[in-house]
Amino acid sequence: MTRWRNRIGEEGVEWLLTETIRAGQRAGTVQDAHLKKVTVDTTVMEKNIAHPTDARLYEVARRKLVGLARAAGITLRQNYNRLGPRLCGKVGRYAHARQFKRMRKALRRLKGYTGRVLRDIERQMDKVADGPLKARITETTALVNRLLAQKPKDRKKLYSLHEPAVDCISKGKAHKRYEFGTKVTVATTTEGGFVVGMRALPGNPYDGHTLHEALEQVEILTDQRPDMAFVDRGYRGHGVETVRVFISGARRGVTRTIANLLRRRSAIEPMIGHMKTDGRLTRCPLKGTTGDALFAVLCGCGHNIRMILRHLRAFLCQFIWLITLIRGFTRGTGRRQKRQIAA
Numbered sequence: 642m643t644r645w646r647n648r649i650g651e652e653g654v655e656w657l658l659t660e661t662i663r664a665g666q667r668a669g670t671v672q673d674a675h676l677k678k679v680t681v682d683t684t685v686m687e688k689n690i691a692h693p694t695d696a697r698l699y700e701v702a703r704r705k706l707v708g709l710a711r712a713a714g715i716t717l718r719q720n721y722n723r724l725g726p727r728l729c730g731k732v733g734r735y736a737h738a739r740q741f742k743r744m745r746k747a748l749r750r751l752k753g754y755t756g757r758v759l760r761d762i763e764r765q766m767d768k769v770a771d772g773p774l775k776a777r778i779t780e781t782t783a784l785v786n787r788l789l790a791q792k793p794k795d796r797k798k799l800y801s802l803h804e805p806a807v808d809c810i811s812k813g814k815a816h817k818r819y820e821f822g823t824k825v826t827v828a829t830t831t832e833g834g835f836v837v838g839m840r841a842l843p844g845n846p847y848d849g850h851t852l853h854e855a856l857e858q859v860e861i862l863t864d865q866r867p868d869m870a871f872v873d874r875g876y877r878g879h880g881v882e883t884v885r886v887f888i889s890g891a892r893r894g895v896t897r898t899i900a901n902l903l904r905r906r907s908a909i910e911p912m913i914g915h916m917k918t919d920g921r922l923t924r925c926p927l928k929g930t931t932g933d934a935l936f937a938v939l940c941g942c943g944h945n946i947r948m949i950l951r952h953l954r955a956f957l958c959q960f961i962w963l964i965t966l967i968r969g970f971t972r973g974t975g976r977r978q979k980r981q982i983a984a
Contacts, residue, residue, distance in 0.1 A: 649935065650935075651931070651934050651935065651938070654934075654935050654938040654939055654942070655858075655861075655862065655938055657938070657939070657942050658836070658839065658862060658938055658941055658942050658945070659862045659863075661836075661941075661942050661945035661946060661949070662835070662837060662862060662863060662945065664945075664949055665835055665945055665948065665949050668949050668952055668953060669952065670833070670835065670948055670949050670952040671830060671833055671835040672832075672833075675830040675831070675832045675833050675835065676830060676837060676863050676865060676867065677865075677867055677868045677869065678830065678831040678832065678867065678868065678869045678870075678871070678902065679828050679829065679830060679831060679837060679838075679856075679859055679867045679869070679870050679871070680828070680829050680830070680831045680870070680871045680872070680905075680906050680908070680909045681826065681827070681828045681838075681852060681855050681856070681870055681871070681872050681876070682826075682827055682872070682873060682909045682910070682913065683824055683825065683826050683827070683842070683848050683851065683875070684824075684825055684827060684913050684917075684922070685810050685812060685820040685822050685823070685824060685825070686822050686823055686824075686825045686841065686922055686923075686924075686925050686933065686936070686937060686940075687820050687821060687822035687923060687924050687925070688801070688804050688807045688821060688822040688823070688924070688925055688933075689804075689924050689925060689926045690800065690801040690803075690804055690807060690821060691801075692821075693800040693801060693821060694732075694733075695732075695748055695752075696729045696732035696733065696747075696748060696751055697729065698788055698799075698800075698801075698802070699729075699748075699751045699752050699754070699755045699788075700725055700726065700729040700751065700755075701802055702755050702759075702784075702785045702788055702802060703721060703725050703754055703755040703758050704725070705781055705785075705802060706755070706758045706759060706762055706781065706782070706785065707720045707721075707722065707758060709762070709774075709777060709778050709781060710758075710761075710762055712774060713768075713769045713774055713775075713778060714768070714769075715761075715762060715765045715768065715769070716765075717758060717761050717762075718757075718761055719757070719758075720758065721754040721757075721758065724754065725751065725754055728747055728750060728751050728754070729751060731743075731747050732744055732747045732748055732751065735747060752789065755785065755788075755789065756789055759782060759785050759786070759789070762778065762782060763782060766778070766779075781802070784799065784802055784805060785802075787799050788802070800821050801821075803928075804928070804929075806823075806843060806929065806930050807821050807822060807823070808821070808822065808823060808824070808843070808844065808845040809821055809845075810822065810824060810845050822925065822933075823841050823842065823843050823845075823925075823930070823933045824841070824842045824843075824845055824846065824851075825839065825840070825841050825842065825922070825933075825937045826838070826839070826840050826842055826851050826854070826855045827839055827909065827912075827913055827916075827941070828855050828856070828858070828859050829909050829912055831869075831871060831902055831905055831906070831908075832905070833948075834908055834909065834912040834948070835945060835948060836912075836941040836942075836944050836945050837859050837862060837863055838855055838856075838858040838859040838862060838941075839858075839937050839938050839940070839941035840854065840855065840858055840934070840937065840938070841930070841933040841934045841936075841937040842854075843930045843933065848872075848875040848876050849875070849876045849877060849878045849879040849880070850879075852870070852872065852876055852879040852881050852886070853879070853880070853881050856870060856881060856883075856884055866883065866884065867884055868884070868885060869884070869885050869886075869887065869899075869902070870884050870885070870886045870887070871886075871887050871889070871902060871903055871905070871906040872886060872887070872888055872889070872906070873888070873889045873906070874888055874889055874890060876888060887899060887902070887903055889903055889906055891903070912944070915944065915947075916940050916941070916943075916944050919943075919944075919947065920940045920943045920944050920947075921940065922937070922940040925937075
């Protein structure tokens, strides 16, 4: 997977997205006039990690440290392979039973187990020879130190040991208060919902600060600058002056045509939903921020290909219906001629 990612790169997947746009133009799925009006929105692409509870993070960190110590030949005073998983299960059961005092006590003890193993390895780091294994141990111990030092109200917390760049994003959803992944900006044509821009945004930036980059990507991929962009209220304070930007709910300078296009803005939501359910945008399996960038653009390519195939499928059905109609008309004409000759 790493060699495949290094071979294609971000420029390669953006070239693929450009080719799907050109294919859509040739197939008639998207018109040239549609590229002048775009709709921009953001969504969250979750990472392929488990829900980051403190107990699970401490137990995973301890297990990783024990495995690295075994590989490096470090003898630990105690590895807690029997006590750690048992105590991790107790934390979940105490929380379910709302026995939070016992839960916090068990969590402190589990954190102590991880800290003891970590300090035992750090004391014996001089015994490990220089090489890739020592580099892995140094990187893992730095992450575990960061995990043990973080507080509940800290920013830029560590939510996964194998994906340290994961962000915690709150979107105000009733069924899912927090999502752990990266923010993705999506730009589609207002008429048709064809994807003309898609980019991963690590660090959870403000939506208004990402609009300029999104419109710049649309201009690069389509070879033309859009005239109008329609966004929701989360983009207030965007500062874009090269394109006319209309925010949902605006009243000043909104004609009847623009009001209809603003109502059309909400059509991007089901498009994002289709990309999540049909295009696997709901969970990114690739590693790191580079994997996020590649996977987001590839999901946009898949959405465009599905729209082109649906358009061609409808055209094929019309063509088959026309052929059937012509054959039926020809057969009926031949039968009438035979009847006339027989008479």
